[in-house]
Amino acid sequence: MKRSIVTTVVFLILLGGLSVVNLFTPDREFSENENKYLATFPEFSFQRLASGAFTKGFEDYITDQFVARDQFVAIKTATDLAMGKKDNGKVYFGKDGYLFQKTDKWSDSQLTRNVSAVQMFTDALREKGCNAPVQILPVPSSGEILKDKLPDFLVLPDEGEVFDKLSSTLAPGSVIDIRPSFLAAKDSEQLYYRSDHHWTADGAYVAYVAFCQAKGLEPYGKDQFTIETVSDSFLGTSHSKSLLPMTPDVMKRYVPNFTFTVSVSFDDDPGPYSSLYFDEALKTKDKYVYYVDGNHGLTSVHTSAGNGKTLVLLKDSFGNSMLPLLCLHYENIYMFDLRYTAEDVAQFAADKQADDVLFLYGIDTFTTDLNLAKLMR
Amino acid sequence: MVFSSILFLFYFLAAVLLIYFIVPKSWRNWVLFLSSMLFYAWGEPVYVLLMLFTITLDYACGRLVGRYKQQGDGKRAKRTLVVAMVLNLLLLGFFKYTDFLIGSVNGLFGLSIPLLNLPLPIGISFYTFQTMSYVVDVYRGDTPVQKNFVAFGAYVSLFPQLIAGPIVRYKTIAEQLDDRTETMDQFAYGVRRFMLGLGKKVLLANNIGVLWSTISAMDASTMPVLTAWVGIIAYSFQIYFDFSGYSDMAIGLGKMFGFTFLENFDHPYISTSITEFWNRWHISLSTWFKEYVYIPLGGNRRGLAIQIRNICIVWALTGIWHGASWNFLLWGVYFGILLILEKTFLLKWLKKAPSIVGHVYCYVLVLISWVFFNFESVDAIFGYIGAMFGAGGALLDSQSLYLLTSNLVLLVIAAVGCGTLPMKLTNRLFHRLGDNSAAVTVIENVVLVGLFVLCTAFVADASYNPFLYFRF
Numbered sequence: 001m002k003r004s005i006v007t008t009v010v011f012l013i014l015l016g017g018l019s020v021v022n023l024f025t026p027d028r029e030f031s032e033n034e035n036k037y038l039a040t041f042p043e044f045s046f047q048r049l050a051s052g053a054f055t056k057g058f059e060d061y062i063t064d065q066f067v068a069r070d071q072f073v074a075i076k077t078a079t080d081l082a083m084g085k086k087d088n089g090k091v092y093f094g095k096d097g098y099l100f101q102k103t104d105k106w107s108d109s110q111l112t113r114n115v116s117a118v119q120m121f122t123d124a125l126r127e128k129g130c131n132a133p134v135q136i137l138p139v140p141s142s143g144e145i146l147k148d149k150l151p152d153f154l155v156l157p158d159e160g161e162v163f164d165k166l167s168s169t170l171a172p173g174s175v176i177d178i179r180p181s182f183l184a185a186k187d188s189e190q191l192y193y194r195s196d197h198h199w200t201a202d203g204a205y206v207a208y209v210a211f212c213q214a215k216g217l218e219p220y221g222k223d224q225f226t227i228e229t230v231s232d233s234f235l236g237t238s239h240s241k242s243l244l245p246m247t248p249d250v251m252k253r254y255v256p257n258f259t260f261t262v263s264v265s266f267d268d269d270p271g272p273y274s275s276l277y278f279d280e281a282l283k284t285k286d287k288y289v290y291y292v293d294g295n296h297g298l299t300s301v302h303t304s305a306g307n308g309k310t311l312v313l314l315k316d317s318f319g320n321s322m323l324p325l326l327c328l329h330y331e332n333i334y335m336f337d338l339r340y341t342a343e344d345v346a347q348f349a350a351d352k353q354a355d356d357v358l359f360l361y362g363i364d365t366f367t368t369d370l371n372l373a374k375l376m377r
Numbered sequence: 378m379v380f381s382s383i384l385f386l387f388y389f390l391a392a393v394l395l396i397y398f399i400v401p402k403s404w405r406n407w408v409l410f411l412s413s414m415l416f417y418a419w420g421e422p423v424y425v426l427l428m429l430f431t432i433t434l435d436y437a438c439g440r441l442v443g444r445y446k447q448q449g450d451g452k453r454a455k456r457t458l459v460v461a462m463v464l465n466l467l468l469l470g471f472f473k474y475t476d477f478l479i480g481s482v483n484g485l486f487g488l489s490i491p492l493l494n495l496p497l498p499i500g501i502s503f504y505t506f507q508t509m510s511y512v513v514d515v516y517r518g519d520t521p522v523q524k525n526f527v528a529f530g531a532y533v534s535l536f537p538q539l540i541a542g543p544i545v546r547y548k549t550i551a552e553q554l555d556d557r558t559e560t561m562d563q564f565a566y567g568v569r570r571f572m573l574g575l576g577k578k579v580l581l582a583n584n585i586g587v588l589w590s591t592i593s594a595m596d597a598s599t600m601p602v603l604t605a606w607v608g609i610i611a612y613s614f615q616i617y618f619d620f621s622g623y624s625d626m627a628i629g630l631g632k633m634f635g636f637t638f639l640e641n642f643d644h645p646y647i648s649t650s651i652t653e654f655w656n657r658w659h660i661s662l663s664t665w666f667k668e669y670v671y672i673p674l675g676g677n678r679r680g681l682a683i684q685i686r687n688i689c690i691v692w693a694l695t696g697i698w699h700g701a702s703w704n705f706l707l708w709g710v711y712f713g714i715l716l717i718l719e720k721t722f723l724l725k726w727l728k729k730a731p732s733i734v735g736h737v738y739c740y741v742l743v744l745i746s747w748v749f750f751n752f753e754s755v756d757a758i759f760g761y762i763g764a765m766f767g768a769g770g771a772l773l774d775s776q777s778l779y780l781l782t783s784n785l786v787l788l789v790i791a792a793v794g795c796g797t798l799p800m801k802l803t804n805r806l807f808h809r810l811g812d813n814s815a816a817v818t819v820i821e822n823v824v825l826v827g828l829f830v831l832c833t834a835f836v837a838d839a840s841y842n843p844f845l846y847f848r849f
Contacts, residue, residue, distance in 0.1 A: 003818045004565035011568040019391035072837035086783035153779035
C-alpha cells in the first residue's frame with residue numbers, strides 16, 4: 001500500500017505539476033532556435049471547429065508553446081547520442097564536433113528543371129543583347145568535402161552528379177568547380193562551421209581565389225587583409241536541429257588593408273549603409289545574418305573599385321559571406337535572392353549592362369529550390 | 378487524439394483525472410462518457426455523431442433483445458439480433474470498404490466509378506466489434522441488459538481503448554460499468570502499466586520506426602540483403618511496441634478508472650509456432666473472431682473439412698479487418714494457410730524439433746507477413762521479399778552498415794524487450810528486496826521519474842510521431 005501511495009503521488013506530481021506549470025508559463029512569440037514565429041492561440045469559430053481547423057490549430061499552439069521545449073529536445077538528442085545513434089533524424093553526429101545536415105537526395109527532375117532554368121536565363125540574356133558570361137559556382141555541402149568527419153559508413157548522395165549535370169548541359173567553362181581547391185585546403189583550414197551548414201569566411205576566401213582564377217582576375221592575397229574574429233559564440237542551424245551543448249563556432253571577416261568603401265542598399269530598405277557587416281545580428285541567435293544583413297530580394301552594392309565593372313549575382317545565403325570579397329573587383333554588384341524577389345533578372349542585367357553574371361548556390365538549395373523556375377519566363 | 382502527445386498527457390488526461398476523482402461516484406460514468414466524446418470529437422468532429430448513432434442503435438437493440446427474451450419470444454429476439462448485426466456491419470462496410478469495393482470493381486471490369494474518398498472514422502473497426510459483442514452476449518444470455526444509456530455509452534466510447542483496442546467484450550466489464558471501486562493499489566498499477574506502454578510507444582516504437590521508414594522508402598530492386606532484414610526486423614519491433622504499448626496504456630488507464638481489461642499481448646515473438654503466435658498477438662481480436670465467428674460456424678467439432686473452411690473464413694476476415702485493401706486480405710490468407718498446415722501436420726513436427734527451430738521458423742514467417750502488411754501492391758511485396766533473399770544483388774553495403782551500427786543499441790534493447798527476461802528479472806529483484814520494501818519503492822519511482830522525463834522529451838521533440846493503428 002505504501003509503495004502504491006508513493007507511486008501514485010509521484011505520478012500525479014509529475015503529470016499535474018508539469019500541466020500546471022505549462023498552463024501558466026507565458027507564451028513565447030518567436031523561437032530563435034527554430035528561427036520561426038511560434039503558433040498562437042487559434043481563432044475560434046464554429047465553422048473552424050467543424051472543419052477541424054480549430055483543434056489542429058490548438059494542437060500546433062500547445063506543441064509550439066510547450067514549457068521548456070528546447071531543453072526537452074536537447075534531452076531527446078542526448079539520448080540518441082547516448083544510444084550510439086549516428087543521427088537524430090535531422091543532423092548527423094560527425095567527428096570532431098561537426099554536425100552535418102540530413103537532407104533527402106534531390107529529385108533528378110527538379111535538378112534538371114533548375115539546370116535548364118540557368119540555361120533559359122542565359123538564352124534570355126542573349127536575346128536582350130547582353131553578352132556577359134554566365135557562370136555558376138556551386139558550393140558543395142560540408143559532408144561532400146569533409147568525408148573524413150562523417151560518421152563511419154555514412155555515404156551521402158554524390159554531389160559530383162550535380163557538377164556533371166551542369167557541365168554537360170551548360171556551355172563550356174560555365175561551371176566554376178571549387179572542389180579541388182576545397183579538398184586541398186580542408187586539412188589546413190576550417191572551411192565550414194561545425195554547428196552550421198554554411199562555409200566560413202575562410203571557406204568563402206578559398207572559393208574567392210578559385211573564382212578569380214577562373215575569371216583571370218588577380219585575387220588579393222591573405223596578407224592584404226586583416227582577418228578579424230567578430231564572434232566566438234556562433235551556434236548555427238545544425239545546432240538548432242540538435243540543441244546539444246557544443247563548442248560554439250568562430251566567425252571572421254576579411255577587412256582589406258587598403259582603403260575601400262562601399263554603399264549598400266536593399267530593395268526593402270534603401271539605406272544606404274556604409275558597411276557590408278551588420279553588428280546587430282551578432283547579438284541574436286542567427287549570427288550569420290551579420291554578413292550583408294542576411295537575405296534580401298535585391299542587395300545593391302556600389303564600391304570604390306573604380307573599374308566600372310558590374311556583376312549580377314544570383315545566390316542563396318552562401319553568397320552573403322562571399323560578397324565582401326567579390327566587391328573588391330566590381331564597382332557595382334546587384335545580388336539577387338530569387339526566394340525573395342520576382343524581378344525579371346535577365347532584363348535587369350541587360351539594362352545595367354552587366355559585365356558578369358554569377359550563380360552562387362549551395363548544392364542543397366540549387367537542387368531543391370523551386371524559385372529558380374522564376375527565371376523561365 | 379493520440380496518447381503520446383502533449384495535448385493528451387498535459388491537458389486531457391490531467392483534466393479528466395482531476396474531474397473524475399472530485400465528482401461523486403454516481404457521476405463518474407458521465408465524466409467518462411463526456412470526456413470520451415470530447416476525445417473522439419477532437420479529431421473527428423463530424424463522425425462523433427456516427428458513433429453516437431451506433432451507441433443508440435445497439436443500446437436500443439440490446440434492450441429489445443432483452444425484452445423479447447424475457448417474454449420468451451425467441452423469434453423476435455433473433456430477428457432483432459440479425460437487424461443489429463446487419464446494421465453494424467453495413468455501417469462498418471460503408472465507411473471502411475466501399476472505396477475498396479469500387480476500386481476492385483473498377484479494376485476488374487475496367488470501369489471508372491468515382492470513389493467516395495471518405496476519411497475512415499477513427500476506431501470504427503474497434504468500437505463496431507465491441508457493440509456487436511454486446512448485442513450477441515445479451516442474446517446468448519451471457520450478460521444482463523444495460524439499461525443505463527450513459528453506462529453503455531461510456532463502454533463503447535471509453536477513451537482508453539477507443540481507437541486502438543484492446544477490443545473489450547461487454548461481458549468483461551459489465552459489472553464494473555455499474556459498480557466499481559477505484560483503489561490506490563489499482564491506480565498505482567495503472568500508472569506502472571501506462572508509463573510502460575508510453576515508453577514502449579515513444580522511446581522504442583517511434584524511434585525504431587524511423588529506421589523502417591528510411592528503409593521502406595528505398596528501392597527494393599537494388600537493396601542489399603542485410604538492409605532488407607534490418608528493415609523488416611525494425612518494423613517487427615515497431616509494430617509490436619506500438620501496438621502492445623498502446624494496449625498497455627489502455628489497460629493502465631482502465632485500471633486508474635477502476636476497470637480491468639483483459640491482456641492483449643503476451644510476448645508474441647517468443648512463440649515457436651504460428652498457432653502459438655496468434656494466441657499471444659492481439660489476443661482480444663483472435664478471441665472475438667473465435668467467439669463470434671469460428672465457434673458459431675462449428676469450430677473444430679464438425680470434422681476437418683468444416684474446420685478448414687472455418688479457418689479460411691476467419692482468416693480472410695481477420696486480414697480484411699486490418700485494412701481495406703488486397704494486401705491485408707493476402708496477409709490474412711497467408712496466416713490462414715500456415716495455421717491449416719500446422720493443424721494438419723506441421724505442429725507435430727515442430728514439437729519434435731529442438732525449440733530453436735520453432736522460434737526461427739515462427740519469427741521468420743512473421744517477418745515475411747509484415748512485408749505483406751506493409752506494401753499495398755503485389756510488386757512491392759515480392760520486390761521486398763526478393764531483396765530479403767538476395768534479389769538486390771549485394772549482401773551488404775556501406776549504408777546497411779550505417780543503419781545497423783547507428784541503431785544497434787536500439788535494436789538490442791528492442792529484442793531483449795520482446796522477451797520475458799526483463800519482467801522475470803524485475804520480479805525476482807523485487808521479490809528478493811521485498812515487494813513493498815523501501816528499496817523497491819525507491820527504485821520504482823526513480824525509474825518512473827526517468828521514464829516520464831524521457832517520454833516527455835521524446836513527445837516534445839515530436840519530430841516523428843505517426844500512429845500506426847489509425848487505419849483500422
